[in-house]
Amino acid sequence: MKAKVYVTLKSSVLDPQGKAIQHSVELLGYKQIIDVRQGKYFEISMNQSMTSEEAEQAVEKIARDVLANPVIEDYRVEIDNV
Amino acid sequence: MKFGVIVFPGSNCDHDAYHVVSKHIGQPVDFVWHKETDLSGYDAILIPGGFSYGDYLRAGALASFSPVMNAVKNFAADGKFVFGICNGFQILCETGLLPGALMRNADLHFVCRHVNIRTENTATPFTSELEPGSVLSIPIAHAEGNYVCDDETMNTLEENGQIVFRYCDESGELSSDANPNGALSNIAGICNLDRNVLGMMPHPERACEELLGSNDGRDIFRSLAKAVSMAGAGV
Numbered sequence: 001m002k003a004k005v006y007v008t009l010k011s012s013v014l015d016p017q018g019k020a021i022q023h024s025v026e027l028l029g030y031k032q033i034i035d036v037r038q039g040k041y042f043e044i045s046m047n048q049s050m051t052s053e054e055a056e057q058a059v060e061k062i063a064r065d066v067l068a069n070p071v072i073e074d075y076r077v078e079i080d081n082v
Numbered sequence: 083m084k085f086g087v088i089v090f091p092g093s094n095c096d097h098d099a100y101h102v103v104s105k106h107i108g109q110p111v112d113f114v115w116h117k118e119t120d121l122s123g124y125d126a127i128l129i130p131g132g133f134s135y136g137d138y139l140r141a142g143a144l145a146s147f148s149p150v151m152n153a154v155k156n157f158a159a160d161g162k163f164v165f166g167i168c169n170g171f172q173i174l175c176e177t178g179l180l181p182g183a184l185m186r187n188a189d190l191h192f193v194c195r196h197v198n199i200r201t202e203n204t205a206t207p208f209t210s211e212l213e214p215g216s217v218l219s220i221p222i223a224h225a226e227g228n229y230v231c232d233d234e235t236m237n238t239l240e241e242n243g244q245i246v247f248r249y250c251d252e253s254g255e256l257s258s259d260a261n262p263n264g265a266l267s268n269i270a271g272i273c274n275l276d277r278n279v280l281g282m283m284p285h286p287e288r289a290c291e292e293l294l295g296s297n298d299g300r301d302i303f304r305s306l307a308k309a310v311s312m313a314g315a316g317v
Contacts, residue, residue, distance in 0.1 A: 016187075069176065071183040072185060
């Protein structure tokens with residue numbers, strides 16, 4: 001079983017790295033790009049002894065307590081049963 | 083009176099902090115490895131600058147899960163003094179001992195130079211030897227010093243006098259030009275509600291000798307030593 005965790009900056013938080021990336025993209029000629037926000041992506045593998053409910057609970061907690069800083073970031077968890 | 087300097091893998095200002103306590107404050111001090119869980123022998127804990135765990139994930143994030151940080155939380159809850167400098171400030175925010183977070187500098191540069199900071203509150207154990215409003219020249223060296231918090235936290239910090247230092251110009255005026263990293267409200271250092279935990283991005287331990295360009299940092303350590311000795315005397 002695999003979990004995917006997406007960590008993104010809260011919309012209220014400025015993202016200077018995203019702005020710098022946006023600027024570089026504009027230099028390539030893509031004038032239609034109006035915003036770029038940078039985030040983090042994690043893949044977490046678990047052994048099969050976990051039920052998908054247990055996995056979801058565990059990964060939620062890992063995302064909340066470790067992967068994201070709730071002061072500045074939001075997160076989203078996806079569980080992949082394959 | 084005994085000081086402890088916490089050492090994480092990647093700490094690199096631990097020896098500077100140790101040097102200042104032993105030489106300029108003249109007090110006994112130990113290095114404390116991050117796997118330690120007992121801080122009962124100490125009166126004040128310094129969390130030094132550096133790049134704990136290589137700044138992986140977020141600056142200070144992984145260090146906040148080191149075994150010693152549980153002991154630091156209990157130590158702070160007992161009212162004892164905890165002082166985080168630079169990466170130490172980042173770790174204290176990640177641990178939740180101080181509110182808010184330190185983000186990437188607004189201009190994305192690593193900034194390493196002397197800056198001026200204004201003393202906003204002298205009624206803390208870390209600033210009692212300073213004059214209100216006094217301007218200190220202290221070096222900074224960081225890429226993640228851009229302090230952020232939500233409006234509610236900001237109001238709480240203001241109302242309770244928890245903002246201890248702000249970036250300013252030579253004359254003590256606050257301006258965006260004097261702000262090296264984009265920090266909200268020019269915040270350079272804050273304390274907790276009980277005033278026994280301080281975090282700051284500038285490095286006072288690098289400003290304790292004229293030879294190094296400034297000795298303005300000494301009064302912060304002198305204040306702390308005074309507070310520790312008063313606490314020890316039960317005052």
